[in-house]
Amino acid sequence: MGMRMFCHSAICLCSLAAVLGCCLGEVAVQITVGMEDLTKIGTDERILIGDVNISEPLSALSARTHRVDPLNSFKKYKGGYNITNTHYWSSTIYTGRYGYIIGAIWIIGGLVYASILLITRTRFVNKESKHKKRFPFSDKYCVWPILIGIILAFLAMVPSGIVLGGSAKFCSRAKTIKNTIMETSEEAAQTIYNVTGAVEAMGRITEFYGGFKGSSYLNSTSQKLIKNASNIQRKAETSMLSLNKGIKILEAVTITSVVLNIVAVLAVLALRHPRLYKIFYLFIILCWLFTFLFWIYFGLYFFLYKFSGDSCVALAEYMLSPRNSNLSSIMPCSEQLSANAMLHDIRAGIHNTIDQVNKKISAAKSLPIPDLEFVCNPFSESPDYSYEPKNCSSNTIKIGDIPQILKKYTCMANDRGVCRGGEFISASDFIKVQVYTSSMQNILDGYPGIERLANCQLVKDASKILLKECKQLKNYAYLTWAGSVVLSIFMVFFVPMLIVEAHQQHKRHTSHWSVVKPQPGLEGSQMDMTEMASIEV
Numbered sequence: 001m002g003m004r005m006f007c008h009s010a011i012c013l014c015s016l017a018a019v020l021g022c023c024l025g026e027v028a029v030q031i032t033v034g035m036e037d038l039t040k041i042g043t044d045e046r047i048l049i050g051d052v053n054i055s056e057p058l059s060a061l062s063a064r065t066h067r068v069d070p071l072n073s074f075k076k077y078k079g080g081y082n083i084t085n086t087h088y089w090s091s092t093i094y095t096g097r098y099g100y101i102i103g104a105i106w107i108i109g110g111l112v113y114a115s116i117l118l119i120t121r122t123r124f125v126n127k128e129s130k131h132k133k134r135f136p137f138s139d140k141y142c143v144w145p146i147l148i149g150i151i152l153a154f155l156a157m158v159p160s161g162i163v164l165g166g167s168a169k170f171c172s173r174a175k176t177i178k179n180t181i182m183e184t185s186e187e188a189a190q191t192i193y194n195v196t197g198a199v200e201a202m203g204r205i206t207e208f209y210g211g212f213k214g215s216s217y218l219n220s221t222s223q224k225l226i227k228n229a230s231n232i233q234r235k236a237e238t239s240m241l242s243l244n245k246g247i248k249i250l251e252a253v254t255i256t257s258v259v260l261n262i263v264a265v266l267a268v269l270a271l272r273h274p275r276l277y278k279i280f281y282l283f284i285i286l287c288w289l290f291t292f293l294f295w296i297y298f299g300l301y302f303f304l305y306k307f308s309g310d311s312c313v314a315l316a317e318y319m320l321s322p323r324n325s326n327l328s329s330i331m332p333c334s335e336q337l338s339a340n341a342m343l344h345d346i347r348a349g350i351h352n353t354i355d356q357v358n359k360k361i362s363a364a365k366s367l368p369i370p371d372l373e374f375v376c377n378p379f380s381e382s383p384d385y386s387y388e389p390k391n392c393s394s395n396t397i398k399i400g401d402i403p404q405i406l407k408k409y410t411c412m413a414n415d416r417g418v419c420r421g422g423e424f425i426s427a428s429d430f431i432k433v434q435v436y437t438s439s440m441q442n443i444l445d446g447y448p449g450i451e452r453l454a455n456c457q458l459v460k461d462a463s464k465i466l467l468k469e470c471k472q473l474k475n476y477a478y479l480t481w482a483g484s485v486v487l488s489i490f491m492v493f494f495v496p497m498l499i500v501e502a503h504q505q506h507k508r509h510t511s512h513w514s515v516v517k518p519q520p521g522l523e524g525s526q527m528d529m530t531e532m533a534s535i536e537v
Helices: 002-039 043-050 055-064 086-129 139-155 157-203 214-270 274-320 336-366 399-409 427-454 457-514 524-536
Strands: 067-069 075-077
Touching: 055 274, 067 086, 075 086, 086 274, 086 457, 139 157, 139 214, 139 457, 157 214, 157 274, 157 427, 157 457, 214 274, 214 457, 274 457, 336 399, 336 427, 399 427, 427 457
Parallel strands: none
Antiparallel strands: 067 075
């Protein structure tokens, strides 16, 4: 009857191996494709950057994303790279289906095998108990599964190290990308807030300078800038919060699973004593579950590998033409035309305000203020109002220097409330001028950053860093999913070896207890000694 149970076990394991073999054929194809992609990594990006024709990179990226979409009746998704589209995500996640399917087959097969084994043993337990004599199970039949199991266990350490290293590097690169995006968004938002803060401070005292009509241009665009800054921060924080949480979970789960699997593999190599067979069975179940997880990790990292490749091509496309890129919907400079119009309003407002100040200075030339010079206007005349700070002559001053010149002519009334000679500017007027000119100087100082942001230069610089990190991310994603496949394959052969060994160990254990048939003429003490001797054999 023991041979029948062994045959049942062998049939179940062979059936499972046959099904897995078909799926592993598809995995081998994917590994070959992945190797081809890895050898030409960066080729698409170099083509995109070096080619002036925008239609070619768009078709290249579009062709990459033609994938089966399970949310659309398994039809091909043709919407291109769009991380705001649910169908893009479903089609990309579905690229890891080989890992998901094999993992599902593995866990279902394990449950079916466990059920059959339980039913078989329960059904034949009474019949086996009627046998009066069983012969000891020879140890020579246990040697080959033990040797193969040990070899597979030590071979599994190599892909385990690859998965651990690849996963750690992948998560590290992902964190670098996250930090780059956050720093870029924070820099963009802070640049805007610096300017809008100065505009608001200047707006609070505009009523005292009704003649400075240029400030109305700044006030009208201030709220638009603040809204844009809020949108940038909100998008970045929302996206990065989810990304950061996902990275931490993925890293923790992967490392924990691989480390615990190593511990379980080493444990089953040590727990071969007959008295520890129950713990041995427990670790076999754990190894089975870890194998299921490794197939799932293969699917997840394969999906991340595909997504990284899409992102690399999209970033290269974005550097070539931001407005025509698929990333334009989520990047800060997607509305470059409206940003340029807003920038023109700012330039015009500052230019007109400085002109008004220079008119006031011209009128004040009759006053005894010999060191008061005209203010440098870094913007050209209409209609362009181009920013040209180097065109300022040496005999002009910055608008922020005016308070320092007027300070010695300001009456800061002493205790008696008497102004000294030459102090003809009131303290209240001086404070107004100081706030106004310092605000205007802050706007001028922040203008290059605003221009860099509006012209997409800030995002382009960040995209260069992201593109470099993206290629490394793709490499480590490939390394991790390939390591997961190899580790899973080793475990697929290692776990059945453990099951065969456990089955043989069970047969040997039961045969040792039933090898001696009780004889009527034997004393109880002789029976005990005989049974103990049979166990110690």
